[in-house]
Amino acid sequence: MINTSVLLASINRHITLEPADIVLFTTMLQPAQIKQGEFIETSGTVTPHFIHVLSGCLMTYYSDKNGHDHVIQFAMAGWWTGDLHSFTEQVPSIYSTRALADSEVLYLPKADMDRLLAEVPKFERFFRILFQNSLVTHQQRIIQNFSANAEERYENFRKKYPSLEQYVPLKYIASYLGFTPEFLSKIRRKQLDR
Amino acid sequence: MINTSVLLASINRHITLEPADIVLFTTMLQPAQIKQGEFIETSGTVTPHFIHVLSGCLMTYYSDKNGHDHVIQFAMAGWWTGDLHSFTEQVPSIYSTRALADSEVLYLPKADMDRLLAEVPKFERFFRILFQNSLVTHQQRIIQNFSANAEERYENFRKKYPSLEQYVPLKYIASYLGFTPEFLSKIRRKQLDR
DNA sequence: TTTCTTTCTTGAACTAGATTAAGAAAACTA
DNA sequence: TAGTTTTCTTAATCTAGTTCAAGAAAGAAA
Numbered sequence: 075m076i077n078t079s080v081l082l083a084s085i086n087r088h089i090t091l092e093p094a095d096i097v098l099f100t101t102m103l104q105p106a107q108i109k110q111g112e113f114i115e116t117s118g119t120v121t122p123h124f125i126h127v128l129s130g131c132l133m134t135y136y137s138d139k140n141g142h143d144h145v146i147q148f149a150m151a152g153w154w155t156g157d158l159h160s161f162t163e164q165v166p167s168i169y170s171t172r173a174l175a176d177s178e179v180l181y182l183p184k185a186d187m188d189r190l191l192a193e194v195p196k197f198e199r200f201f202r203i204l205f206q207n208s209l210v211t212h213q214q215r216i217i218q219n220f221s222a223n224a225e226e227r228y229e230n231f232r233k234k235y236p237s238l239e240q241y242v243p244l245k246y247i248a249s250y251l252g253f254t255p256e257f258l259s260k261i262r263r264k265q266l267d268r
Numbered sequence: 269m270i271n272t273s274v275l276l277a278s279i280n281r282h283i284t285l286e287p288a289d290i291v292l293f294t295t296m297l298q299p300a301q302i303k304q305g306e307f308i309e310t311s312g313t314v315t316p317h318f319i320h321v322l323s324g325c326l327m328t329y330y331s332d333k334n335g336h337d338h339v340i341q342f343a344m345a346g347w348w349t350g351d352l353h354s355f356t357e358q359v360p361s362i363y364s365t366r367a368l369a370d371s372e373v374l375y376l377p378k379a380d381m382d383r384l385l386a387e388v389p390k391f392e393r394f395f396r397i398l399f400q401n402s403l404v405t406h407q408q409r410i411i412q413n414f415s416a417n418a419e420e421r422y423e424n425f426r427k428k429y430p431s432l433e434q435y436v437p438l439k440y441i442a443s444y445l446g447f448t449p450e451f452l453s454k455i456r457r458k459q460l461d462r
Numbered sequence: 463t464t465t466c467t468t469t470c471t472t473g474a475a476c477t478a479g480a481t482t483a484a485g486a487a488a489a490c491t492a
Numbered sequence: 493t494a495g496t497t498t499t500c501t502t503a504a505t506c507t508a509g510t511t512c513a514a515g516a517a518a519g520a521a522a
Binding site for chain 1: 330332333334336338340352353356385389392393395396399400402403404406407409410411413414415416446
């Protein structure tokens with residue numbers, strides 16, 4: 075049996091669920107084990123479910139027309155992830171999502187999410203707050219990319235997400251921050267010399 | 269008397285409002301006229317209301333520690349804008365918002381928004397969808413900034429927001445796209461020569 | 463342990479875009 | 493209408509970060 079207590083606690087920080095709501099919600103969730111390196115979503119296919127991470131670490135990235143990959147987000151235990159556009163509009167995704175470590179996840183299928191939102195308005199509130207907070211984070215990331223140089227962005231990243239370093243190869247951190255692994259090496263070398 | 273018909277129509281594309289909901293909502297809205305160049309919000313102060321644009325054009329920007337401004341968003345008729353973080357958490361804003369043209373706006377004060385969300389769950393749904401869509405747009409903007417060069421970003425911007433060009437000085441478009449006005453001049457010169 | 467694969471580092475050559483400073487063109491203002 | 497301010501352009505110089513290519517280190521596999 076899966077343990078949803080951490081997930082429920084995080085939801086309860088924003089809304090108050092009745093026992094019936096909890097039953098409805100938890101029966102919708104489908105647990106899955108993902109091995110390191112495995113894909114959970116691939117670009118070109120429709121995202122069938124929203125993803126909640128119980129343990130491990132996932133990475134979502136975009137492959138551009140030159141074949142370069144760009145990491146758009148990581149997801150650790152307690153985070154929701156996936157391609158929101160593909161999920162909500164049920165159109166093919168432009169992103170792929172892979173496990174950076176052995177991971178446990180919960181899937182919330184599209185039809186269930188729709189039903190949950192229609193039947194339990196409190197979940198509208200929960201996801202409104204979730205998306206609202208994520209939107210603020212994305213705005214801050216855009217600002218950072220414009221106003222800070224590569225070294226500052228790397229420092230801020232390490233401060234903001236210290237737990238990610240244990241899972242994420244440096245080349246993906248460089249990609250997430252918008253520069254090359256070679257340049258990250260230079261930054262790290264420079265910091266060692268100080 | 270202000271005309272809220274366009275706003276209500278845009279809301280009705282996502283939810284179905286009862287007459288009582290409409291009355292409650294519209295009585296909360298405070299109309300204001302903003303002259304070109306005037307500030308609607310200034311960094312350092314708490315954002316007291318969420319902003320809906322009826323006509324004209326607004327710009328929200330961040331001034332970094334070197335005194336450089338970075339445009340984070342524009343807002344045209346039919347768009348919502350403002351510093352979401354400052355608004356929801358009632359903390360001082362790091363952004364300023366100014367009118368790029370004479371504009372009419374509607375203010376939705378924080379206390380009213382809270383009451384609206386608590387009393388009419390349909391508005392939770394509306395704002396959930398609004399933030400969800402905005403989040404997708406922000407993700408796409410981040411991807412673009414990483415995977416496209418300055419010229420491609422300028423071309424995509426012109427395609428995506430053709431109506432903005434009439435209001436927005438080129439230097440702010442350059443800022444929004446993450447490069448200097450001088451470089452935008454070079455891009456435009458190059459395009460003329462072709 | 464050895465082998466294979468992936469990740470990280472180093473350095474040299476290069477380039478997209480920044481900076482600075484000036485003048486030209488537009489847009490307000492009176 | 494001229495005067496003032498803001499926006500846009502041009503060109504020379506500069507630099508943060510890229511590209512390419514190679515080797516070193518670290519992990520995974522067996």
